[in-house]
Structures are given as C-alpha cells and as structure tokens.
Amino acid sequence: MGDGGGAAPKLGSTTALLGLIAGAGASYGIYKLVSGGGWRRNKKRASGGDTRGVKGGQPREGAVQPGSLLARVSGLDVVGGRAEGRWAAEAASDDIGSKPSGSLEPHHLNMLLSCLQTTSNPSHKCQILLTLGNAAAFTGNQDLIRELGGLHTIASFLSDPEPKVRVQTLNALNNLSMNIQNQEELKVYVSQVVELIEISPVNSDLQLAALRLLTNLSVTDKYQHLLKGSIKLLFSLLIVSNEALQIQALKVLVNLSSNPDMMDDIVQTQVPASVVLLFDIRTPLEVLLRLLTFAGNLKAWRPSAQVADELRGKQDCLFRVLLDESPQLHSRLLQLLSHPVGEVQAQVARFLT
Numbered sequence: 001m002g003d004g005g006g007a008a009p010k011l012g013s014t015t016a017l018l019g020l021i022a023g024a025g026a027s028y029g030i031y032k033l034v035s036g037g038g039w040r041r042n043k044k045r046a047s048g049g050d051t052r053g054v055k056g057g058q059p060r061e062g063a064v065q066p067g068s069l070l071a072r073v074s075g076l077d078v079v080g081g082r083a084e085g086r087w088a089a090e091a092a093s094d095d096i097g098s099k100p101s102g103s104l105e106p107h108h109l110n111m112l113l114s115c116l117q118t119t120s121n122p123s124h125k126c127q128i129l130l131t132l133g134n135a136a137a138f139t140g141n142q143d144l145i146r147e148l149g150g151l152h153t154i155a156s157f158l159s160d161p162e163p164k165v166r167v168q169t170l171n172a173l174n175n176l177s178m179n180i181q182n183q184e185e186l187k188v189y190v191s192q193v194v195e196l197i198e199i200s201p202v203n204s205d206l207q208l209a210a211l212r213l214l215t216n217l218s219v220t221d222k223y224q225h226l227l228k229g230s231i232k233l234l235f236s237l238l239i240v241s242n243e244a245l246q247i248q249a250l251k252v253l254v255n256l257s258s259n260p261d262m263m264d265d266i267v268q269t270q271v272p273a274s275v276v277l278l279f280d281i282r283t284p285l286e287v288l289l290r291l292l293t294f295a296g297n298l299k300a301w302r303p304s305a306q307v308a309d310e311l312r313g314k315q316d317c318l319f320r321v322l323l324d325e326s327p328q329l330h331s332r333l334l335q336l337l338s339h340p341v342g343e344v345q346a347q348v349a350r351f352l353t
Contacts, residue, residue, distance in 0.1 A: 104135050106144050113150045122162040129154065129165070133172030142179040151176060151185045158192050163206055166196065170209035177216040183223065190217060190226040198233060203242045211237075211248035218255040227256060228265045235271040235318075238291075243284045250290035257297035267298065267311060267319040275321060279332040281339055288336075292347035298323055299351050 109132070116128045132154060135141040145151065154176070157169040170193070176182050193210045200206040218224050237249040256262045278291055298318070303311065311319040322329060336348045 104141060104144075106148065109135065109141065109144055109150065110148055113145075113148060113153050116157075117153060122160075122165050125157065125160070125162070125165045126168045129157065129168035129172045133168065133175050136172060136175035136178075139179065142176055142182055145176060146179070146182050146185065151182060155186070155189050158189065158196065163200075163204070167205045167209050170196075170206070170213050174209065174213045174216060177213060180220075183217060183220075186217065187223045187226060190214070190223065194227070194230045194233065197237075202240055203245060207237075207241075208245055208248060211245065211252065215248060215251045215255065218252050221259040221261065224256055224259050224262055227252070228262070231256070231266055231269040232271065235269065235275060238278065239272050239274055243287060246284075246287045247290060250287065250294060253294050254290055254297065257294050260301070263298075263301045267301065267303070267317065267323065268314060269318050270314070270316045271318050271321055273316060273321055276326065276329050276332065279329060279336060281336060285341060285344070288344060289347065292344065292351065295322055296347060296351050 112128050112132055116125060116132070119125060119128070132145065132150070136145060145154075151173075154169060154172050157165055158173075160166055160169065173186060173189070177186055193213055197207050197210045200210070214227065214230075218227060231253070234249045234253055238246055241249065257266060278287065279295075280288075283291070301323075303319075308319075308324070311317055312324060314320065320326070330352075333348050333352055337345055337352075339345055339348070
C-alpha cells in the first residue's frame with residue numbers, strides 16, 4: 001500500500017467536509033465515498049438527493065451520483081498509450097484539457113487514494129481507479145499523485161484477485177507513466193506487468209492494458225533493458241493474438257529496436273519461424289507497417305563476421321529468421337513491392353537495399 005495509510009482522512013466536521021466538496025462542484029455521491037467505507041449505506045432511506053435519476057428510487061450499487069466530483073472526473077475518457085516514441089500528454093491536453101474537472105486539489109486525490117485502500121468492493125475499486133486514471137491524464141495531477149505516494153498505492157492492485165480491477169489499475173498506471181519522474185518509480189513493476197501478460201487469457205483486456213503500459217515505459221532507452229527477457233513473449237503474441245494486441249506488441253518491439261544497445265539481445269531471441277508469414281499483403285496495414293519498421297531497424301544493425309557466424313548456429317533465433325538472407329522472407333518482401341499502399345512499398349524497398 002501507499003503512504004496514505006488505511007483510513008479516510010478526517011477533514012473536521014461533516015459540515016466542513018460537505019462544504020469543501022460542494023465548493024469543488026460535487027454532491028452526496030463523493031461524500032458517501034469519503035465518509036465511512038461505502039458508497040451505498042441504507043437502501044431504505046427516504047427518497048432524496050442520493051436517488052436522483054435511478055429507477056425504483058434505489059441507487060444502483062457502485063453508481064456514481066450525477067453532478068458529483070467523482071462523476072465529473074470519471075466521465076472523462078481514459079487516455080491510453082500513444083504511438084511508439086511519443087508522449088500522450090499533448091494529445092490528452094487537446095482532448096480533455098478544457099474540461100473543468102481536469103484539475104483536482106491534493107486533498108481530493110488524497111481522499112480517493114485513501115478510499116481505494118479501505119474499500120473491498122471490486123466495483124468501487126474500479127470506479128476509484130478510473131477516476132484517478134482520468135485525473136492522471138493531466139501533468140499536474142501526475143505529480144500530485146506521486147507526491148502523495150499514490151503510485152505504489154495504485155500499483156498494489158496489480159495483484160488484486162479481480163481481473164477488472166487489475167485492468168483499471170493498469171489503465172491508471174498507463175496515464176501516470178506519461179511522466180519521467182513517475183517512470184523512475186514505476187520501473188520496479190515491469191516484471192509484474194510482464195507476468196500479467198503471461199498468465200492472462202490471450203486477447204484479454206488485461207494483456208492489452210499491460211502492453212500499453214510497457215509501451216510508455218519503453219519510450220526512452222532508460223528502462224528498456226528491463227524488457228530483455230520479454231522479447232520472446234512479444235513475438236509469441238504476434239502469432240497468437242488479435243490485431244489490437246499485435247499492434248501494441250509491435251509498438252514495444254519498435255521502441256526496443258530503436259536502441260542499438262538492445263540489438264544483441266533482440267537478434268539472439270528465439271522466435272517462431274511463422275513470424276515470416278506476417279509479411280503478407282493480407283496482414284492488417286497497421287500491423288504490417290510496424291512490422292516493417294521493426295525489420296528495418298534490425299537491418300540497420302551490422303554484425304561482425306564472427307558474430308554473424310555465431311548467430312547462425314542458434315536455431316530459430318531472430319537473426320536467422322529475419323536477417324540471414326532468408327529465402328522465404330525475401331520472396332514475401334518482393335511480393336509486397338506491389339502493395340497498394342505506398343508507405344509499405346517504401347519500407348520494403350528500404351529493407352531490400
């Protein structure tokens with residue numbers, strides 16, 4: 001858990017608390033969240049402010065009250081990982097920077113972190129994590145959450161028994177990782193995130209969310225060495241996964257292959273020989289373009305004759321599959337020269353020259 005402790009913070013009297021939250025544009029929904037361990041206390045309360053807009057006069061479990069601070073922040077879209085090598089903060093500011101709920105004060109974030117540690121309801125955990133993740137689309141909140149010890153509090157839910165909680169945890173960490181100082185603290189969770197990919201069902205939301213986080217953490221070369229042992233896993237995902245996961249796995253591989261210091265580890269990795277089959281006109285365009293970018297980065301690497309001979313002795317290593325004058329790959333690349341998309345043709349020509 002984080003430094004916030006296990007109990008919701010005391011902010012003086014109930015009147016003062018309600019006045020503070022009302023001043024931030026919130027209502028009874030956020031008061032219930034921070035005032036004692038549950039979002040739904042008594043189903044038999046008389047109809048009033050906490051049952052607005054709910055059929056039958058009863059609030060749905062886990063529902064966030066309209067107009068509350070939590071509802072306003074949770075209404076923002078979670079910002080996912082962006083294309084390799086780019087920070088998503090700029091896009092986030094364009095998309096949602098003008099919304100009034102984008103700027104939370106430290107005590108609001110502290111309340112949410114405290115509630116996250118005290119609730120046992122998976123739906124409540126997901127809603128709080130979603131709120132924190134949305135707030136973390138803004139640079140100021142990324143810093144505040146770190147300063148409040150929130151990075152480690154949130155990351156502790158990577159081991160939550162509920163898959164949906166782990167997904168929201170990864171989404172929140174993804175937004176928080178768009179910050180260099182946050183990355184320094186989050187690097188310790190790389191192996192745990194990789195393990196989640198290994199043990200999660202293929203094509204699951206968990207795998208996709210984990211890959212998005214790894215994409216952000218591999219944008220610079222500072223922490224790429226932490227993924228050396230994961231290259232084989234990333235190639236396995238290319239073979240068995242759907243298009244969305246293939247794209248995300250390739251984003252990580254493109255990041256890694258842009259670092260010359262990673263090349264020795266990449267070319268020695270044992271990969272499925274069937275990866276060559278992806279160099280095909282029927283491969284989805286976004287997958288094919290990233291695959292060609294990755295291959296082009298590999299081609300720019302020039303091993304010595306001695307190193308090349310050593311790699312030829314390693315069965316199914318990436319060097320033999322994609323670089324060592326593979327007749328099957330060469331044939332497929334020639335066919336791609338007639339691809340209808342000019343960018344594909346250009347990348348193929350770059351590889352063949």
